[in-house]
Amino acid sequence: MSNLEGINLAMQTPLNADGAIDFAVFERLIEDYIAAGVQGLVLGAGTGQHPYLTEDECNRLYEAGIKQIAGRVNVICQTSALNMDEVIRRSRHAENSGANALMILPPYLEGPDDEDGLFAFYREIDAAVGIDIVGYNIPQSTGIAVSVPLLLRLKELRNYRWIKDSAGDFTTHQEYLQTGIDVLNGCDTTTFAALMAGTKGVIWGAANYMPHEAAKLYGLITARDLEAALVLWQKMLPSLLFIWRNPYVPAVLRAAELRGFGTGNVRRPLQRLTAAQDAALQKALAPLMVDGPL
Template sequence: MADLKGINLAMQTPFDESGAINFTVFEDLIEKYIAAGVHGLVLGAGTGQHPYLTEAECNHLYEVGSKRIAGRCNVICQTSALNMDEVIRRSRHAESVGANALMILPPYLEGPSDDDGLFEFYKAIDAAVGVDIVGYNIPQATGISVSPQLLGRLMKLKNFNYIKDSAGDLTVHQEYLQFGGDVLNGADTTTIYALMAGARGVIWGAANYMPIEAVRLYELVSAGRCGDALTLWNLMLPSLLFVWRAPYTPAVLRAAQIRGYGTGNVRRPLRKLSSEQETQLLQALAPLDPEIGAAPREQAIA
């Protein structure tokens, strides 16, 4: 079983202006994030625009990423798909190139949504792979909630050892923790509270633009320095509240670009932020990075 504690950064996929993956920037970002101290990188995460990547693109992304990471932190690959055979095929490929774990959504479009159907879905994948499976609870996007009772059943499978909980419901999150499984928080605005409650770690999209601060937050909570952690958290929170309510991926990628991480480009059908949203983002980043808040808009964009 892989130890997925700490900050697992849900890594962006950098694109050029034409919408092609820029692998030079991708490998540079890996180096920057590892230097910041992240404990894992999630390749092809939602923040990495997984729904808009082809299977071939995902496979190549995982090959390049795993080779570049070279064991310096954990590699988690999202292998979600609507077709069951494709999920297994993607999963086996990711495992073959070095993934430590696989992040997999439930069958979210007109698939089974009852506990028995979801259990059979993950059971079939569990039997097909030999690395950890991270289930993914994000009901606001899938319309499917993984109940605490279902999680208890899933945790008895050989490889289903983690769940990423992006729902933002701290009550359910703590119910998950009662079942003894390892829970990874995925709701940006509850991160500090989930860590204090006992989450093993996080899979965090917003860490794309503040990897150093994200790692520091985890270290402070782990050391029991909750007062210091809350002081840091209050600097992070305005931007987290903004990206959580804004178009999420475009906001995170633009914030990352502003702070020197990536190109800020999105792939269609996603769109960049509007001018009004851009201004709001700069204001939200100011507590975290006062120089951004003080800079003229043109300077910040440059």
């Protein structure tokens, strides 16, 4: 069983100007993020433009990333797909490559949305793999919400030990915590509150552009130095509010580029921020730029 407590950085997939994965930058970012003090890296996350990567690209990305990380931090690989056989194939490949856990979306886009269908989906994957599954609640993207009663059923599966909650509904998040399953926060703007409420850790896209601050925030909260944690949080919050209300992946990647992490490039059909959005992002980042990385 995996211990995914702490900051699991939902890692970007750096791209060249032509849209190809830049593995040299990818490996350099891994070193930067580990040096910043995060506890885990999520490869092929939504922030890593997973929907726009091929299965072969994901496999090569995971192989290279796991080799580079070399056990220094946890590795979570997203193996979501629309086709059931592909989910299992991707999942087994990631497991065989050395992943510590798998992050898997529910069967979105006209898949089953009733609770029996969702349970059957994860039960089949659970039987096919031997490492932890991180379920994923992000109804604003999938159209499917994981209810508390369903979560209670899922936690009885052998490998379904974690759920990433990116919905932003803090009431539901706290209900998840009452079930006894290990919860990872995925909503950038509720990170402080979630950690205060007892969430084990986070899968955090914004950590791509502020890895030092993310790691320090977690350390301050776990040490119960809450006054210092709140001061740091207030510097982080303006940019978090911006990325949550604007094109998320382009905003995170551009913020990372501005702070010296990655290329900022997106893959079609994603587009870069407009000039107005870019200016607003830079204003939101200003509190973080005063002192530079921690």
